[in-house]
Amino acid sequence: MRVRGLTKRYGEVRAVRGIDLSIHPGEVYAILGPNGAGKSTTVEILEGYRRRDGGEVSVLGTDPGRPTRRWRSRLGIVLQTASDAAELTVRETVRHFAAYYPDPRDPDEVLAQVGLAGKAGSRVRRLSGGQRRRVDVALGIIGRPEILFLDEPTTGFDPEARRRFWALVRSLAGDGTTIVLTTHYLDEVEALADRVSVIAAGRVVAEGPPGTLGGRAAAMTEITWTEDGAPRTLATGDPTRTVVELAARFGGEIPGLTVTRPTLEDVYLRLIKGVRDE
């Protein structure tokens, strides 16, 4: 999947201002960014649901601006808003959608994968918000997509459902499905993404694996300890040496020692700070 110089405006709003992305087959790729950054617009253009103003886009070798039915059947999409709940049961709904695809997965297997086997006979309308979201995910994967787009997929999930969902994403990626994930949960990015791009004000401000995003691996580590009854803090790019020196000074145990590396959240907040919507 390749995007070069993508632009999109809505009247006066320049929602996407020249985005480049390369997403490799089988990769879990996360897109992070504040509300209104242009993530959904970008993803909807990739999905063939929104027209772009400029730039080049290729998804599975096709320009999403000229989508074909066959091409659409190779994509799985879980939109941000939950699907309308009809009077159908969960199993009926999933079976109904399976019929649209040339080589669908088994509906009951998919329901088990998303943790809805016990609700297969319930009407979708009667499900809780998080359970309905799982129906959306089931519909996203029923067609055995080569690329799965997940737009804030775990909103409303309880912690156990999120973990289960993460395992599902890993297993889909393990089977070779490319996953494009937009989310506001940084732990989700850390748990799942091979690479992440941070979009702010319609541009990519950083890209890389979560562990090294924005120079995270080399960023300053904060070391705190207690000395003469008072807390001490030191920021260092060489934490091991600092700890060794402190240990030598104290002749062993360092009182109250903590070593804190910057979290993905620290790095993310630094990256988007000061990006102006000019």
Ligand SMILES: Nc1ncnc2c1ncn2[C@@H]1O[C@H](COP(=O)(O)OP(=O)(O)OP(=O)(O)O)[C@@H](O)[C@H]1O
């Ligand atoms: N259909 C539309 N008509 C007019 N403006 C729009 C439309 N869709 C989005 N926008 C504007 O474009 C900008 C980018 O919106 P977009 O939905 O792509 O952001 P986002 O990064 O997905 O945000 P969120 O995290 O809130 O989902 C925002 O300023 C938004 O108000």
